[in-house]
Amino acid sequence: MEQEEKSLNFIEQIVEKDLADGVNDGRIQTRFPPEPNGYLHIGHVKAICLDFGIAEKYNGVCNLRFDDTNPAKEDTEYVETIERDIAWLGFKWGQIYYASDYFQQLYDLAIRFIQAGKAYVDEQTAEQIAEQKGTPTEPGVASPYRDRPIEENLRLFEAMQRGEIEEGKMVLRAKIDMANPNMHFRDPIMYRIITSHPHHRTGRKWNVYPMYDFAHGQSDYFEGVTHSICTLEFEVHRPLYDYFIDQFSGANFCGLSPYGPDYRPKQREFNRLNITYTVMSKRKMLQLVKEGLVAGWDDPRMPTVCGLRRRGYTPSSIRTFMDRIGYTKVEGMIDQGLLEHTIREDLKETAPRVCAIFDPVKLIITNYEGEGETLTAENIDGIEALGTREVRFGRELWIERGDFLEEADNKFYRLSPGGREVRLKNSYIIQATGCEKDAAGNITTVYATYDPNSKSGTEGGNRKTKATINWVECNSALDAEVRLYDRLFAVENPSAEEGDFRDLLNPESLKVVTAKVEGALRSELHAPILENGIPKENHYQLLKQGYFVVDQDTTTDKLVLNRTCSLKDNYLK
Ligand code: ATP
Ligand code: MG
Numbered sequence: 001m002e003q004e005e006k007s008l009n010f011i012e013q014i015v016e017k018d019l020a021d022g023v024n025d026g027r028i029q030t031r032f033p034p035e036p037n038g039y040l041h042i043g044h045v046k047a048i049c050l051d052f053g054i055a056e057k058y059n060g061v062c063n064l065r066f067d068d069t070n071p072a073k074e075d076t077e078y079v080e081t082i083e084r085d086i087a088w089l090g091f092k093w094g095q096i097y098y099a100s101d102y103f104q105q106l107y108d109l110a111i112r113f114i115q116a117g118k119a120y121v122d123e124q125t126a127e128q129i130a131e132q133k134g135t136p137t138e139p140g141v142a143s144p145y146r147d148r149p150i151e152e153n154l155r156l157f158e159a160m161q162r163g164e165i166e167e168g169k170m171v172l173r174a175k176i177d178m179a180n181p182n183m184h185f186r187d188p189i190m191y192r193i194i195t196s197h198p199h200h201r202t203g204r205k206w207n208v209y210p211m212y213d214f215a216h217g218q219s220d221y222f223e224g225v226t227h228s229i230c231t232l233e234f235e236v237h238r239p240l241y242d243y244f245i246d247q248f249s250g251a252n253f254c255g256l257s258p259y260g261p262d263y264r265p266k267q268r269e270f271n272r273l274n275i276t277y278t279v280m281s282k283r284k285m286l287q288l289v290k291e292g293l294v295a296g297w298d299d300p301r302m303p304t305v306c307g308l309r310r311r312g313y314t315p316s317s318i319r320t321f322m323d324r325i326g327y328t329k330v331e332g333m334i335d336q337g338l339l340e341h342t343i344r345e346d347l348k349e350t351a352p353r354v355c356a357i358f359d360p361v362k363l364i365i366t367n368y369e370g371e372g373e374t375l376t377a378e379n380i381d382g383i384e385a386l387g388t389r390e391v392r393f394g395r396e397l398w399i400e401r402g403d404f405l406e407e408a409d410n411k412f413y414r415l416s417p418g419g420r421e422v423r424l425k426n427s428y429i430i431q432a433t434g435c436e437k438d439a440a441g442n443i444t445t446v447y448a449t450y451d452p453n454s455k456s457g458t459e460g461g462n463r464k465t466k467a468t469i470n471w472v473e474c475n476s477a478l479d480a481e482v483r484l485y486d487r488l489f490a491v492e493n494p495s496a497e498e499g500d501f502r503d504l505l506n507p508e509s510l511k512v513v514t515a516k517v518e519g520a521l522r523s524e525l526h527a528p529i530l531e532n533g534i535p536k537e538n539h540y541q542l543l544k545q546g547y548f549v550v551d552q553d554t555t556t557d558k559l560v561l562n563r564t565c566s567l568k569d570n571y572l573k
Pocket of ligand 1: 033034035036037042043044046047067229230231271272273274280281282283
């Protein structure tokens with residue numbers, strides 16, 4: 001695909017300015033910090049393309065950091081799929097880190113914070129704490145535990161960690177400013193107790209777990225991240241991010257960062273990706289999976305990376321899409337049509353064309369004698385480099401029911417008894433002579449005669465007809481289960497609607513048909529071939545029907561095809 005000429009995005013501008021100013025001695029380090037509590041979706045890919053893209057472009061490094069601070073929701077299954085998906089997208093990380101690697105350091109910092117009189121153990125419920133937060137214009141109310149003696153705070157926090165305090169009964173809060181206009185400064189929670197679930201890496205070692213605001217910036221600092229890029233909703237957290245780092249940075253951090261006293265990671269925020277006709281919240285996606293409303297995380301209707309892959313999206317099309325939408329500070333909604341437009345453009349030049357008949361009716365060429373013959377067809381018309389394939393032709397063919405009309409006016413250019421000549425794609429010209437029907441009046445067989453001197457590729461092949469139709473030779477054809485996917489939701493923005501999002505699912509999002517496909521696809525009859533644990537996918541254009549990908553449910557005796565997208569592009573209009 002062509003690379004479009006682009007001006008720098010605002011993050012690249014920031015990075016280039018930092019490089020010009022010699023900040024961090026020209027070192028560029030980013031990270032992608034997923035929480036291993038679900039599968040990656042296309043929103044995450046936007047962050048991945050930026051985090052890894054900046055590192056690639058400026059000779060830096062992007063590390064993968066699992067933000068695994070909530071054992072109640074996290075699992076190794078997710079860690080593995082996240083790594084696989086990022087590798088499939090074509091990105092290479094430097095190191096793999098886990099926030100859980102820093103639990104001891106973070107705990108030690110929290111102890112020092114308490115010793116400095118900057119944190120206290122609060123025994124109120126989450127509801128009470130929320131009620132006391134105030135509003136942006138009204139100050140909050142101080143907790144009755146705010147001024148506990150330091151010794152008591154230390155004793156209680158240690159008891160929390162030893163597992164002596166029940167989950168939900170106490171939290172550690174930073175003692176900052178209950179009147180700060182930035183609500184995040186109103187004594188944010190630093191630690192909570194989680195005893196109900198073991199951690200997928202540290203097991204039962206910890207009973208207290210750091211909150212995002214306390215863990216994220218410190219983790220960035222330990223690792224030496226220079227540009228900590230995240231989505232806009234964290235912009236209001238940025239002052240707190242800086243506050244915690246300033247509390248501990250330089251000399252205060254006791255050598256916890258190797259980059260010297262002036263080093264600070266800088267958080268920068270960009271707009272999230274939202275796409276029409278889908279949801280991207282992990283909670284909602286999990287619900288769809290758990291309740292069987294989709295076939296799994298990799299259901300081709302899901303906006304997950306594995307779903308898109310199974311739908312037939314290629315890594316390059318997804319990356320091109322991210323380049324096109326760009327990075328700004330303005331939230332918006334992207335038309336799903338743009339995503340489809342991007343994959344269509346990609347497949348247009350790469351996916352071989354084959355014939356498939358979705359609503360078949362038999363055609364018998366009454367004057368065709370013999371066993372049949374093998375014709376040659378270009379894989380993609382007009383692209384010689386993509387080669388040719390062999391196509392069987394014979395006396396009995398499958399054609400689309402809609403390509404024949406028993407009685408037609410002269411505006412109908414396809415088959416009709418006594419009507420016009422029609423070309424069979426890549427082969428001969430035929431003329432319909434009649435048809436046969438069953439008791440119910442349904443057409444079962446169409447009859448035609450052919451002109452032996454009209455074969456494509458010969459002199460007679462140049463004769464023009466008003467219409468060309470698709471066909472598949474009966475003896476060599478094979479049946480394929482074709483899954484016709486459409487948008488998952490019936491409304492543009494399901495998240496903006498009142499009521500239950502599950503009621504907004506598109507009831508027509510999956511239709512399954514059995515199609516007759518040409519024999520060339522027999523080569524696909526095998527179990528998926530894995531490449532780094534991921535099925536290698538072959539893409540086809542089924543003529544007039546759209547772009548399709550061979551699904552991983554295919555076996556040695558059953559072909560399954562998923563529709564990636566139709567041929568019609570509504571986006572450009
Ligand atoms: P949750 O839905 O559980 O709140 P999350 O979507 O924020 O999770 P994380 O695993 O915390 O998921 O996200 C990892 C990174 O991906 C974060 O830096 C986050 O900002 C980014 N990210 C998540 N969703 C989007 C999105 N829709 N567009 C762009 N970036 C996103
Ligand atoms: Mg998150």
